[in-house]
Amino acid sequence: MKFEIQTTDTASSARAGTFTTAHGEVQTPIFMPVGTVASVKAVHQHELKEDIKAQIILGNTYHLYLRPGTEILEKAGGLHKFMNWDRPILTDSGGFQVYSLSDIRKVSEEGVRFQSHIDGSYHMFSPEYSMEIQRKIGADIIMAFDELTGIPATYREAKRAMHVTHRWLERCRTWLNENPPLYGYDQTLFPIVQGNSFEDLRVESAKYVADFGADGNAIGGLSVGEPEDVMYNIAGLVCEILPKDKPRYLMGVGTPWNILENIALGVDMFDCVMPTRNARNGMLFTWNGVMNMKNAKWKDDFSPLDESGTSYVDSAYSKAYVRHLFVAKEYLGKQIASIHNLAFYLDLVRVARQHIIAGDFNQWKEQTVPKLKQRL
Amino acid sequence: MKFEIQTTDTASSARAGTFTTAHGEVQTPIFMPVGTVASVKAVHQHELKEDIKAQIILGNTYHLYLRPGTEILEKAGGLHKFMNWDRPILTDSGGFQVYSLSDIRKVSEEGVRFQSHIDGSYHMFSPEYSMEIQRKIGADIIMAFDELTGIPATYREAKRAMHVTHRWLERCRTWLNENPPLYGYDQTLFPIVQGNSFEDLRVESAKYVADFGADGNAIGGLSVGEPEDVMYNIAGLVCEILPKDKPRYLMGVGTPWNILENIALGVDMFDCVMPTRNARNGMLFTWNGVMNMKNAKWKDDFSPLDESGTSYVDSAYSKAYVRHLFVAKEYLGKQIASIHNLAFYLDLVRVARQHIIAGDFNQWKEQTVPKLKQRL
Numbered sequence: 001m002k003f004e005i006q007t008t009d010t011a012s013s014a015r016a017g018t019f020t021t022a023h024g025e026v027q028t029p030i031f032m033p034v035g036t037v038a039s040v041k042a043v044h045q046h047e048l049k050e051d052i053k054a055q056i057i058l059g060n061t062y063h064l065y066l067r068p069g070t071e072i073l074e075k076a077g078g079l080h081k082f083m084n085w086d087r088p089i090l091t092d093s094g095g096f097q098v099y100s101l102s103d104i105r106k107v108s109e110e111g112v113r114f115q116s117h118i119d120g121s122y123h124m125f126s127p128e129y130s131m132e133i134q135r136k137i138g139a140d141i142i143m144a145f146d147e148l149t150g151i152p153a154t155y156r157e158a159k160r161a162m163h164v165t166h167r168w169l170e171r172c173r174t175w176l177n178e179n180p181p182l183y184g185y186d187q188t189l190f191p192i193v194q195g196n197s198f199e200d201l202r203v204e205s206a207k208y209v210a211d212f213g214a215d216g217n218a219i220g221g222l223s224v225g226e227p228e229d230v231m232y233n234i235a236g237l238v239c240e241i242l243p244k245d246k247p248r249y250l251m252g253v254g255t256p257w258n259i260l261e262n263i264a265l266g267v268d269m270f271d272c273v274m275p276t277r278n279a280r281n282g283m284l285f286t287w288n289g290v291m292n293m294k295n296a297k298w299k300d301d302f303s304p305l306d307e308s309g310t311s312y313v314d315s316a317y318s319k320a321y322v323r324h325l326f327v328a329k330e331y332l333g334k335q336i337a338s339i340h341n342l343a344f345y346l347d348l349v350r351v352a353r354q355h356i357i358a359g360d361f362n363q364w365k366e367q368t369v370p371k372l373k374q375r376l
Numbered sequence: 377m378k379f380e381i382q383t384t385d386t387a388s389s390a391r392a393g394t395f396t397t398a399h400g401e402v403q404t405p406i407f408m409p410v411g412t413v414a415s416v417k418a419v420h421q422h423e424l425k426e427d428i429k430a431q432i433i434l435g436n437t438y439h440l441y442l443r444p445g446t447e448i449l450e451k452a453g454g455l456h457k458f459m460n461w462d463r464p465i466l467t468d469s470g471g472f473q474v475y476s477l478s479d480i481r482k483v484s485e486e487g488v489r490f491q492s493h494i495d496g497s498y499h500m501f502s503p504e505y506s507m508e509i510q511r512k513i514g515a516d517i518i519m520a521f522d523e524l525t526g527i528p529a530t531y532r533e534a535k536r537a538m539h540v541t542h543r544w545l546e547r548c549r550t551w552l553n554e555n556p557p558l559y560g561y562d563q564t565l566f567p568i569v570q571g572n573s574f575e576d577l578r579v580e581s582a583k584y585v586a587d588f589g590a591d592g593n594a595i596g597g598l599s600v601g602e603p604e605d606v607m608y609n610i611a612g613l614v615c616e617i618l619p620k621d622k623p624r625y626l627m628g629v630g631t632p633w634n635i636l637e638n639i640a641l642g643v644d645m646f647d648c649v650m651p652t653r654n655a656r657n658g659m660l661f662t663w664n665g666v667m668n669m670k671n672a673k674w675k676d677d678f679s680p681l682d683e684s685g686t687s688y689v690d691s692a693y694s695k696a697y698v699r700h701l702f703v704a705k706e707y708l709g710k711q712i713a714s715i716h717n718l719a720f721y722l723d724l725v726r727v728a729r730q731h732i733i734a735g736d737f738n739q740w741k742e743q744t745v746p747k748l749k750q751r752l
Contacts, residue, residue, distance in 0.1 A: 037700075039706045039708040041707055042708065043708070044708065046692065076696065076697075082697055084692055302452055302458075316421065317460060318458075320448060320458070321459060321460070324414060325414075327444070332417070332418065
């Protein structure tokens with residue numbers, strides 16, 4: 001994977017870059033829509049491509065392993081072909097889902113034993129097995145298998161999990177070196193910085209990951225319940241240590257303002273279920289703030305859904321109509337809101353990139369963040 | 377409303393025609409997707425237009441009255457503008473829904489008092505009020521307010537309901553004559569033939585409706601649980617009596633083979649929730665038969681969803697992928713299946729029309745019906 005930085009902001013650590021994968025280029029900073037089980041919920045692939053203008057999407061190894069399963073994905077020739085998506089894909093390692101979704105999980109040096117959230121069946125993920133599954137899924141970027149600790153965690157727990165994550169990282173690399181890709185194109189491994197909210201652990205982990213020498217690096221275990229300023233502090237600290245010439249990916253973040261603040265700290269890649277999950281509950285993000293579409297104030301507002309929006313849904317449907325669809329619990333409401341929010345998130349990072357290149361990113365960000373947080 | 381017949385089949389009563397409304401032309405025979413509460417479930421308006429090629433859709437007066445309500449629809453300038461659909465719309469009268477959805481309903485000469493299926497609130501529909509609501513909705517074709525009887529019904533009940541329906545029809549016309557359209561274009565009233573499964577009542581009702589002299593006529597109260605041959609018998613009987621130079625609309629029918637058989641009997645217009653409702657349960661209709669997408673047989677069938685399908689979903693997604701979406705309960709499965717089924721229904725009537733014009737409709741129908749009924 002090749003990464004080139006076009007511009008670095010002078011007033012912040014923001015960068016505008018481009019990375020290249022076997023399935024095409026991605027311009028950073030970028031937001032990756034989450035396609036949990038081989039589908040970005042309620043959104044067609046051609047909508048993702050042509051209307052939302054997604055450049056790369058994310059798949060969840062845990063979910064894909066359970067359904068449709070690696071046998072089907074391998075027979076299909078990988079996830080790209082299975083779901084008919086020819087642009088880049090990134091898969092996580094399953095580490096976060098076994099942490100967040102399994103009722104029962106047991107971590108050992110070997111890996112994590114867990115119960116499926118679907119049928120209660122027992123499974124074991126190890127670094128090697130996570131790599132094997134990710135080879136079969138065939139994403140362009142694959143993530144190291146990590147262990148994370150939630151909020152609150154003791155220093156001792158966080159330190160142990162961080163060291164486990166580092167040892168597992170070596171096992172991921174070893175397995176990948178011995179087992180080439182299955183579909184004739186490269187897969188790039190991103191290691192993950194852990195260490196919870198403890199600064200010294202984050203510094204240690206970031207140095208370890210920096211020395212690992214990967215083509216891209218990730219920050220995991222944030223946005224799991226800690227205050228926003230703690231997230232910003234840790235992300236900034238880690239970005240300072242991670243190599244400047246490699247893309248930095250902050251996993252699972254976040255709100256539109258979280259994204260702008262973290263871009264300023266030097267983050268290049270983001271993913272989050274928020275735009276789609278909140279959309280399905282009627283929450284729309286816009287340049288002028290957040291709208292709850294179930295609110296009665298929209299019931300006779302026949303103006304376009306979002307005059308500043310880039311998606312066709314923003315002009316094709318009115319606020320009153322979308323409000324009605326949510327009140328009547330119609331599928332189309334969730335579909336429209338999902339498209340809108342994803343198109344907005346992609347617009348957000350595209351405009352951020354334009355401002356980085358124009359040289360006024362930080363000033364623009366300071367003006368924009370308060371607007372994004374407004375309640376409409 | 378203008379109706380022109382291009383061709384009448386020699387071996388059956390099938391006709392190919394065109395009717396013209398203020399929102400454009402419709403080529404018959406036609407199937408009308410059901411947009412219950414101002415949305416054809418899980419389908420975008422532009423998909424209906426550009427991919428499914430729907431020429432006219434149906435709205436349900438009962439549902440639209442409850443949500444969003446006539447006040448909002450009137451403020452929006454009617455349903456077309458509210459939902460952003462600029463082609464023809466037909467609304468039913470609410471008669472069928474108060475019959476099928478309300479726990480409690482009480483029929484009197486005045487009308488029907490019923491409880492909302494949403495919140496249990498009490499409402500009263502009369503012929504006049506149904507017309508008033510339909511004026512506010514603003515569909516191109518509006519339906520007379522009727523009373524129907526289910527299966528089983530006694531002769532006495534069916535006869536009483538039929539006579540009520542006839543008296544209500546006169547009240548509909550009187551009200552419409554005194555209350556012009558609200559949005560500057562004509563609305564055409566279709567009367568409805570009732571009479572349950574009793575041939576003499578159906579003949580009486582068809583004659584009454586024929587004499588009424590409307591620009592189009594409907595057959596109601598079929599496909600409510602009676603055997604298929606009873607439905608065909610009654611439909612054929614009624615079509616013989618209804619004027620040949622006006623479109624005939626068989627309400628709420630049906631399967632693909634029901635549609636072809638009724639076209640042969642002289643029916644021009646159809647609507648049914650089946651293509652969308654069954655789609656959401658994973659049942660797909662094709663030229664080669666019916667597919668249950670939840671079936672394990674599709675799990676590694678990576679061939680296109682439907683090689684004979686006209687929609688983009690038929691080639692963009694594989695059977696294995698759509699099967700996975702249904703197993704994983706993903707919204708996209710319902711969306712894809714809904715688009716497929718509606719596109720198929722529109723293709724079905726379009727091809728039927730081509731065969732009517734080519735002069736080999738009946739022969740083609742005899743060959744096609746057994747294929748449509750196959751289980752794949």
